[in-house]
Amino acid sequence: MATLTPTSISAAGTLNSTSNAAVGGDKVRPIGDRVFVEITNGGGSSITVTIPSYASVRGQAAADRTVTIAASATKKIPIYADLNASPADGLASITYSGVTTVTVGAYRV
Structure with missing residues (x-):
């Protein structure tokens, strides 16, 4: 599992x-x-991306x-920090049903 560093989006692009x-x-x-991730599926069939949630509403x-x-x-x-950040390490996990020809980038505005 790699930890992505969000790239800042500047006014110049x-x-x-x-x-x-x-x-x-x-x-x-x-x-x-x-923060957002941009995921490109270059494969011939769809994939599913899963992002765990750690928050609760009224229990x-x-x-x-x-x-x-x-x-x-x-x-x-x-x-989202309040929804997706793990209490254990403060990071959000992203998993993919397939990774062949799948690319990901993390960005911050």
């Missing part, structure tokens, strides 16, 4: 900064509501978030 999705998933440190655990990314598609997914 920022180049994409991606790497191959790690087998077993990746992690990123959320900073409030200012009920929030559901983990699952996002389907179609073949040859890219999605930007927000990472």
Whole structure:
């Protein structure tokens, strides 16, 4: 599992900064509501991305978030500190149902 460092998006624009999705998933440190991941599925079939939730509302655990990314598609997914940061290390985990031809980048606005 790799820990992604969010790239700041500047007023002048920022180049994409991606790497191959790690087998077993990746992690990123959320900073409030200012971090998102951009995941591109270069494969021929859809994948599912899962981001665990650690928050609860009135004693009920929030559901983990699952996002389907179609073949040859890219999605930007927000990472929320109050929902997705693990109490153990402060990082949000991201797992993928497949990683072949999948790339991921983390960004901060």
